[in-house]
Amino acid sequence: MSVPKIVVLGAGYGGLMTVKGLQKKLHYNEAEVILVNLNPYHYITTKLHEPAAGTSHPDHARIMINSVINQQKVKFIQDKVTAIKLEDKTVQLENNKPISYDYLVIGLGSAPETFGIKGLLENAYFIRNINSVRIIREHLEYMFARYQSEQKDELITIVVGGAGFTGIEFIGELVDRMPELCHEYDVPLEKVRIVNVEAAPTVLPGFDKDLVDYAVKYLEGKGVEFILSTPIEECKEDGVILKGGKEIKAATVVWTGGVRGNKLVEESGIETMRGRVKVDEYLRAPGYENVFVLGDSSLVFNEEERPYPPTAQMSTQQGQLLGENLASKIRGGEMKPFKYMPKGTVASLGRREAIGTVGDKKLVGGKAAFMKKLIDMRWLYLLGGISLVLKKGKL
Amino acid sequence: MSVPKIVVLGAGYGGLMTVKGLQKKLHYNEAEVILVNLNPYHYITTKLHEPAAGTSHPDHARIMINSVINQQKVKFIQDKVTAIKLEDKTVQLENNKPISYDYLVIGLGSAPETFGIKGLLENAYFIRNINSVRIIREHLEYMFARYQSEQKDELITIVVGGAGFTGIEFIGELVDRMPELCHEYDVPLEKVRIVNVEAAPTVLPGFDKDLVDYAVKYLEGKGVEFILSTPIEECKEDGVILKGGKEIKAATVVWTGGVRGNKLVEESGIETMRGRVKVDEYLRAPGYENVFVLGDSSLVFNEEERPYPPTAQMSTQQGQLLGENLASKIRGGEMKPFKYMPKGTVASLGRREAIGTVGDKKLVGGKAAFMKKLIDMRWLYLLGGISLVLKKGKL
Structure with missing residues (x-):
């Protein structure tokens, strides 16, 4: 037997x-x-940047394992x-x-x-799993809540280390979230700084150049600052020190660098x-x-x-x-x-913007954002069929 | 002229x-x-314990000054x-x-x-104004968000210093909030500690004894711990030291002691x-x-x-x-x-519980909670007439 x-x-x-x-x-x-x-749940890594920025609830990025396996055939041990x-x-x-x-x-x-960057593990936040993104969201809100009392600009400065997929998608969500977050905590939107620091000379390395330009222009238009070709040398409790010695004071450093x-x-x-x-x-x-x-x-x-x-x-x-x-x-x-x-790749830049390639076709804007949602839904379909798509999917 | x-x-x-x-x-x-x-707004001090605990939005506890004064007769300078x-x-x-x-x-x-308690101003939180209660709420959520990753009990331990009106009303709101907060951050409710520390031998000094007993029994039934006749000697970043040397580790200390x-x-x-x-x-x-x-x-x-x-x-x-x-x-x-x-006094113990006296009548439970809401609405009426009651009041 x-x-x-x-x-x-x-x-x-x-x-x-x-x-x-x-x-x-x-x-x-x-x-x-x-x-x-x-954990008792699977989490959808490709969606973690949303609850990290607070644009969607963490429950939208996780699925209970027992709901998608056949427990007669598979024994699940948590x-x-x-x-x-x-x-x-x-x-x-x-x-x-x-x-x-x-x-x-x-x-x-x-x-x-961490590429040996000093202080990164201790002081930076990471988009890794449900727990870690909840912490980012709550940390951010806590810092914004303190701004009116303390009036320190570093409380509303966010440094994102790394301009790969996760970094750029997270920044896209941050940009979407900021007006609401600022309204909630009486923070002047124009005072918020979102700074993306990347050691490589370009964002989204490997991506089509036209699409990268589109993404950078879109995000810069929303006030995002890009510092490229510049490694982070040290991450401290109150910010980062860049190669060359420049310091950026920031209460929130999120590392997506690899x-x-x-x-x-x-x-x-x-x-x-x-x-x-x-x-x-x-x-x-x-x-x-x-x-x-x-x-x-x-x-x-x-x-x-x-x-x-x-x-x-x-x-x-x-x-x-x-x-x-x-x-x-x-x-x-x-x-x-x-x-x-x-089969192609789509990077979202918030709820209604994205860039991507499908086959040899380039997509930007609403079409790319729509494609991203279809990709998300395909995963739900693979996991739990149409019923899971209906339950968790959103357009 | x-x-x-x-x-x-x-x-x-x-x-x-x-x-x-x-x-x-x-x-x-x-x-x-x-x-x-x-500030450009008046805040309703008697409601601040709600946004502090996160059971209502801070906007429910503030009213724009220009909306309730006659600007032809009164010049407002912020x-x-x-x-x-x-x-x-x-x-x-x-x-x-x-x-x-x-x-x-x-x-x-x-x-x-602060009665000269060491470290209190630096390390405790205060229910003082809109900014300070937003900070309490976001701090609490941030601590709960960290619990799953760090598994430290002090993250979900809340010490409330002072068992006067504000302290007890805040604890009542906390008790209401906990199930939702625990669900949100996968925190086991039974692990949360809410500890009320008071130097005097009773909570709500000056209040009718029967009503005080009702309040204490209700809150103890919800798991709240009372430590009476015990002053706080020191407030540290990670908790409090009580007179006699006992230490309570707590990431959140809220001082309502006077x-x-x-x-x-x-x-x-x-x-x-x-x-x-x-x-x-x-x-x-x-x-x-x-x-x-x-x-x-x-x-x-x-x-x-x-x-x-x-x-x-x-x-x-x-x-x-x-x-x-x-x-x-x-x-x-x-x-x-x-x-x-x-004209009487009502202390709320969350949304549906309260204790109070109106004239020589004692009220508990739902009736007292209803009375509290009427008192809140009377203030809105004094400030802005029936239109403000309709806009901001809630039953």
Whole structure:
């Protein structure tokens, strides 16, 4: 009566798609599938910039795991993974007994990459998960609430470190939120500073130049200041010091400058680069036939041997394939190699503005914003069908 | 063409009633009436505990001054009073030229009385005005938002210093707010601590014992802890130290333990007791025929020569009489002596609970809560008639 035991760590895009695939393909007596996740919910990483800025409620960016898995086929354990023991084929948990596996799927996501910037971990805020974005929102409101009493400009100065996807999308939401926030706390809107600091010479590196120009012009029109080609040297409690010595006083510093893999993966002994695993074509960790890595923990290279950036789209495609591959393997079949199929990218700039590419088409403004919403809804559809789209989706 | 110049400092209960009385009794050419106030709005001190706890919006506790005065008869100057020069009969302002007066009305309100408790001014929060209660609300939410990440119990521990009117009413609102706040930030309600610390042996000193027992039982039933007969010795950034050495770790300490008069009054040279002026029967400062003091800046004694506590009811009655008296005096008439007529008192314990006395009747529960709302609406009616009641009142 012993069936293969598949343990999936992390209910992110990759982990959830793997589990959804397995529960669809396999009968309940073909495998034991266990999903482990820290929280009882999945959070939609691509939407976290909204509750961080306060333009939507955190509940719009999370979905209860038990509502989207088939509990007859998948056992969900809410716990924190504390170690992965590859030699023993077990996973250690904080509050439960260790669990053994025949197949392990690691989708434990990322951690902030600080590039050694002094004080960043201690003093900056991060758009990482539901808890961290609630803190950003409440911190911001607290600072704005104090402005009328203390009249210090740094209370209403926000520095965003990093001009990648998350940084720019967060700034877009901030710009949307400011009029309301200023009205609420009697803060003069023209006194608010939103400063984006980026070490690279451009915002949204890798994005089409016309679209980048559109985004910068739009955000500058809303008063956002861009400081490019300038690394942050130090993050202090009351602001940042830039390379060259310039200081910006700011009560709120949000770091979006990059991510690295989860340290549990490094600690397991798997070979990593910045905590991420260069997986083989079947998404396996080098040297382990039965250990699969996906999402932000994995590293996939394109034909020019450059790594794809870690995105929800990438994780989703990996999970979709892995669910099928594991089901096939358990039945003695073949696995298919993974090939990333980029379907386009849209970066939102607030509720009604966005830029993006779909195929070879460039989109800006309302059309791009509409596209972004369709992408969000597609994920809801993959997770929970049309009923979840109706429940959580919004146009 | 020279007419007497009446300058009213402060648009609190007393100041506004004085001005309302003057504009009703006098023609525009009988006196020059100037009202000076720091903010463009009057705030309803007796409601500040609600926005402090977050159960209502601060806008429900403020009213724009220009909307309730007759600008043909009263000139409103929004500025901060920096000094009162009695010898020169002038008042100095921060951003405007000094103004001279023939009659001065001082209704500058109170400041927190800290009784020399170490660290209180630096580390505690105060229910004083619109800005200070916004800060309490946002601070609370920020602490609750951090709980899931940091899991420190002190983040969700609230110490309220003082069990007088403001302290108990604030605690009543906190109790109402907690279920929602806990739900919002995934905080277990049973982990929240609300601790009321009071130096006196009873809460609500001076209140009927049966009513006090009702209030304490109700709040204890909601989990509130009372520590009576125990002064706070020190307020630190992370909590309080009680007399005897016991420490309570708490990220939020709100001090409601007492008020004293505004220091500008002391600095003017008028004789004060804890910053408050023992006024004569016409509400005049001792030794000054033309300087009137009312509200929290004044001290009125009852027949047993004990001071009445400073309340909105007291200030309102003072302002009503003073408006009439000044109008009469300007026309060469007599002034009437002030006699406080207590009309009853109601302390709310949240939205649907309260305790109070009206005449010799005791009220508890829903009836008392209803009474409280009627009292609130009466103030709106005095200020702005039925239209303001309809706009701002709620049942």
